[in-house]
Amino acid sequence: MTPDFTRAVGFLQAGKLVAFPTETVYGLGADAANPEAVARIFAAKGRPADHPLIVHLPGAGHLERWARDIPALAWELAEAFWPGPLTLILKRAPEVPYAVTGGQETVGLRMPAHPLALGLLRAFALAGGGRGGLCGIAAPSANRFGRISPTEAAHVHQELGATVALVLDGGPCQVGIESTIIDLSCHGDQPPRLLRPGHITPEQIYAVTGVRPEWPAEMLGENVPRVSGSLEAHYAPLTPMYLVASEQLPAVIAELQKSGRRCALLARTRQTLPVLTHAQSQLPDEAEAYAHGLYAALRELDRSANDVIVVEEVPADPAWAAVADRLRRAACGSGEV
Numbered sequence: 001m002t003p004d005f006t007r008a009v010g011f012l013q014a015g016k017l018v019a020f021p022t023e024t025v026y027g028l029g030a031d032a033a034n035p036e037a038v039a040r041i042f043a044a045k046g047r048p049a050d051h052p053l054i055v056h057l058p059g060a061g062h063l064e065r066w067a068r069d070i071p072a073l074a075w076e077l078a079e080a081f082w083p084g085p086l087t088l089i090l091k092r093a094p095e096v097p098y099a100v101t102g103g104q105e106t107v108g109l110r111m112p113a114h115p116l117a118l119g120l121l122r123a124f125a126l127a128g129g130g131r132g133g134l135c136g137i138a139a140p141s142a143n144r145f146g147r148i149s150p151t152e153a154a155h156v157h158q159e160l161g162a163t164v165a166l167v168l169d170g171g172p173c174q175v176g177i178e179s180t181i182i183d184l185s186c187h188g189d190q191p192p193r194l195l196r197p198g199h200i201t202p203e204q205i206y207a208v209t210g211v212r213p214e215w216p217a218e219m220l221g222e223n224v225p226r227v228s229g230s231l232e233a234h235y236a237p238l239t240p241m242y243l244v245a246s247e248q249l250p251a252v253i254a255e256l257q258k259s260g261r262r263c264a265l266l267a268r269t270r271q272t273l274p275v276l277t278h279a280q281s282q283l284p285d286e287a288e289a290y291a292h293g294l295y296a297a298l299r300e301l302d303r304s305a306n307d308v309i310v311v312e313e314v315p316a317d318p319a320w321a322a323v324a325d326r327l328r329r330a331a332c333g334s335g336e337v
């Protein structure tokens with residue numbers, strides 16, 4: 001079936017919500033230049049209004065409509081990584097509504113790599129774009145606030161139901177976790193900051209630009225409490241979730257089962273367990289393939305009536321940093337095992 005871009009663009013121009021696949025996760029889209037349409041995103045997600053949204057662009061040629069004082073590094077990064085899973089935080093252009101930026105003077109911008117997302121953005125541009133002729137689609141992940149991001153169209157229906165005018169179905173998302181976010185709005189000669197690790201790594205950015213984004217210590221996966229009270233609970237299943245080191249899995253699961261709790265396991269390596277878990281899922285022991293399957297696996301275990309989800313810890317290795325970040329956030333707030 002050919003995607004219904006004409007209908008989708010009609011909805012966007014009428015201020016309605018259209019969900020669409022990107023290479024990372026599904027987005028919940030609205031005309032980024034229309035504050036009332038953007039307000040509908042916040043209402044549908046149950047998201048606090050001071051949380052900024054990412055604006056999706058049909059190409060780097062649109063950057064100057066949305067940002068000002070764009071540093072050379074931003075052009076270099078767009079050239080190297082767009083379309084792709086990299087979001088740039090830049091100073092906002094005056095026309096960008098505060099509704100999109102959460103009241104801040106900066107805006108998050110990215111050009112997604114999925115053919116349906118690009119098709120939609122190009123059709124939107126061809127039809128004259130949104131308010132004031134600006135052409136950007138504001139789209140957070142298409143989940144209820146704080147929940148697991150959707151990586152399939154069916155997940156979007158589960159999360160948001162009838163609040164969305166249309167869901168474009170592009171099958172499962174390839175990357176599976178949200179884009180890397182780099183803050184380039186810092187002043188002077190301060191290095192850019194990594195705000196969210198993702199598929200595109202600081203190493204790749206360094207290799208292309210010679211500039212190494214600052215990687216905050218809490219993202220390195222070392223010296224971090226397994227269940228942290230300092231991280232905002234995010235990307236989380238409803239079922240309490242614990243991260244457990246591989247060698248401790250048998251003992252922890254035996255203990256949980258003994259206490260009568262229905263226990264699900266998300267493993268990465270082969271496990272010989274003393275007792276059967278209520279549900280079990282295994283993801284590949286390789287970071288990119290693991291990321292691709294992570295949210296669908298968590299969603300499945302969350303839906304199968306378990307009391308706890310035990311997740312086998314991932315290696316403390318830069319290749320796993322983005323996955324480790326999502327797991328830490330998902331486990332945050334579940335307390336000690």
Ligand code: TXA
Binds near residue numbers: 027051054087140179
């Ligand atoms: O892969 C992705 O980035 C997906 C797809 C749909 O593009 N989108 C996504 O959006 O993950 P969302 O809203 O779920 O997460 C966006 C993150 C939030 O943590 C937000 O705080 C941050 O981007 N962000 C957006 N604009 C920002 C800004 N101006 N300054 C700092 N952080 C910003």
Ligand code: MG
Binds near residue numbers: 140141149
């Ligand atoms: Mg999100």
